[in-house]
Amino acid sequence: MNCQEMQNSGWIFPTSILCIYGFFSMMKPSEPFLIPYLAGPDKNLTIDEVTHHILPVWTYSYLALLFPVFLITDYVRYKPVIILQGVSFIATWLLLLFARGMPAMQLMEFFYGLVTATEVAYYAYIYSVVNANYYQKVTGYCRSITLVASTMGSLLGQLLVSLAHVPYFYLNAITLTSVSVAFISSYFLPMPQRSMFFHRRSSQDGSDKDSPNVMNQPNYQQNKCIAMPSVNSQNLPEYQLPQIQNQNYSLAVLLHLCKDLKECYTTKKLLYWSVWWALATAGFNQVLNYVQALWDAKAPSQNSDIYNGAVEAIATFLSSLTSLAVGYVKINWDLTGEMALGIFSALDAGSLFLMHFTKNIWACYAGYLIFKACFMLLITIATFQIAVNLGMERYALMFGFNNFVALLIQTIVTVIVVDSRGLGLDIEIQASWIFLIYGSYFAVIAGIFLCRSMYTIITIKCKNPNLTKHPKELKSEELNAEDYGTRL
Template sequence: MNCCRTSPNPSWVFPTVNLCCFGFFSMMKPSEPFVVPYLAGPDKNISLSMITNEIFPIWTYSYLVLLLPVFILTDYVRYKPVIILQGISLIITWLLLVFGQGVKAMQVLEFFYGMVSATEVAYYAYIYSVVSPEHYQKVSSYCRSITLVAYTAASVLAQLLVSLASLSYFYLNVISLVSVSVAFLLSLFLPMPKKSMFFHAKPGKEVRKPPNKNAASDAPYKVNTAGGGEKPTSEIPTISGNLDGGPSSGPMPRNVALSVFVQWFQDLKECYSSKRLFYWSLWWAFSTAGFNQVLNYVQILWDYKAPSQNSTIYNGAVEAIATFGGALAACTAGCVKVNWDLLGELALALFSAADAGSLLLMHYTTNIWVCYAGFVIFKSSYMLLITIAAFQIAVNLSVERYALVFGINTFIALAIQTGMTVAVVGTQGLGLPVSVQFLIYGSYFSVIAGIFLMRSIYIIYSAKCGKEKCRSTTGQNPSEPENSMSDMNTVTQF
């Protein structure tokens, strides 16, 4: 059987169903909510301090080192081989969890789990190479929804098996190993794409924009001009320009790989020149770094507050509720109509403050249920904001540029998270206990909230002053219609 054959079938249904099945089984891992109790329990007998300071940081380091090479390789080899690599890495990770012993084996495990995280980009990018643009939104929602459903179902199943059937954590890992093995087998049957976004793009292809590019904001998108002012995008070239590997501003080198890298640099320079996109990306990077850090160490905090050997734990139920709450929050974000140009950064400030408050609550409380509730609030508010941020960044970007900006934002987030891990968690840094770490994380989100609160005050004040100045220069009352010279010029142009 040729696993890398190119499918002649242009239909979007088969690859979508296959990819969704792969996503379901790759996320159907009931052992994940109970990883720390498993490692600290009689099966592995590793202390919490060793898990915190010597094992879990390896995931952050390996993810950072692997992300950019895998991001480039993913497009070059056209996605499917990297999805297969993700399946292999998942199997190795759970084989080590089931059969491995000692700190060194767990560190190798964390390296391969970093590989799993780095190769996730192929799962979300694959679909854009095998379906037509009119199906992008629908297929993307299917792929993302199925992973949330799988993770929630796995968490509920784990909690039921532990609480009602008193099943050992070891067997949860066996179930997870079977599930990821099925995911690997499914990856072999994915059709091999004929093209990719960058290295194997079709010459002269049309620029592919998100189908709902105007859905995220009612106000016109603005970018800074050379004169320091702002102008609507209707008067300038959009950010979703040529990304087909052809020339955009001057001749490109003949070497295909060099052409792609030069094009990436030009695209990133143009994208981040927009202040609005820059600040949303900045929040994305800093908040994702903090979110990943909290997610990586929250089970250790729970075990510190309520040791799993001495009390009944409900990690699976809490993970399921938090994921479901995050999914509801993400759906709510798509239904609420807000002028994000004016109030977007205020929302970033307020919900970042909620994240900070929930983390500080988790630090100071001695009640495990309050700690659980803080995590549900934290994860739900983050997933709400990251959904809004994704729309705001993607609103005027082509699919290719969105993938590029997403990759760079993720890499910056990992670099920040690595610095945090080295300084706060690692033995070469402060090596703080987990309870103190969450005080640092809460303070970190407080700083993010403060920065964006000041930005939002400035934006709202500038908008108010701009309206008052416009009314004073035109000599009109607020209730009177404005017939300024700029409006006349606009009419003349039409």
């Protein structure tokens, strides 16, 4: 089979190229050392300038670009946006390496906001070029390769800093090389002929029949490596575009997407889980964005050895393990998922309190490991609870909109607390606000979900007392009933 045949009919070629792109785009040894690099002799910026004037630009640009990029990505069929992401990666690290001054670093953060806004193309591309029978397999490959690359990049950076005493500048040079390889590989991706929303009609001649919605496949839940929850609520109708004329097609698609969003969020269960998704993701992103500043406040990089890369590598590895563990826990997530959210949200709250109150950098590192691993476990559970009720198209809509709401919440927090035009708190007070208030924030989430889970379990048990009993107990009761009937 030649390359053209593989591109048109196979899944191995596009998946391999996309995995190569994902690996090199995420293999960034310099990322855990961004704050020390900006505050060091290379850029000679102050922590105040970095936190108040530079980092907020990423939040603002990400928010401004997320929704239009989401629509454009589907309209242009993914590949051009993946190439755009590669260009943005290169622009980001060229500025990090060779530009100086606060305006240049703000421009760098804008390009990185474009990088994160275009991530949707990487995760959506593969569903438009491979048969639905391979969705599970290629999703596992594409997601796992990014975790492996992130872990390897963080570990490589730590080893180079700790053992070889490599300056941060050269870590950024290695990252630039890596993202350049990713950019080159993106050109070899086959161009999709269809997409989820705007170009579905081009495949209605029969090609879509070979690519059914992955959530609606009869053997999907049995074969999926991660256990799907059993759902008692009625699933929403499958996504369908209306019959519309060519000249009004794009407008009708947008109106239909709005209608679908309304239908999704009027379902109480989906609304409840989506609210948790948005609130928790906003807190997670805020912590993730400023944790290096907290570490630098606890142990200044100019005066002590730092292990940011090792911590990020371990945190990513633990996150992958906890996410994977969900698939091997055979429980009814529809019944106990909310309790899991409550328990692990409480652990998140405790870890944030620890990071705030401790003066020991190692305890601060440990708190971060617990926080990130627990959050990744929780977001996996929430993803299952939402995805099992939806088709691929509606899941993509809710995924994008939930992240948009999370980013909107994060932007409001950034404007009020971090930005110099808001309160403009200094780094120690700012760190206290983030890690103390968000600890309380996750504690409130934990309380809500624990109360809700207890109410759900009690309500279901009252309706069906045998639901929570062990099969042996039920069998014993049946035998006793038979014996009683015989004696009568």
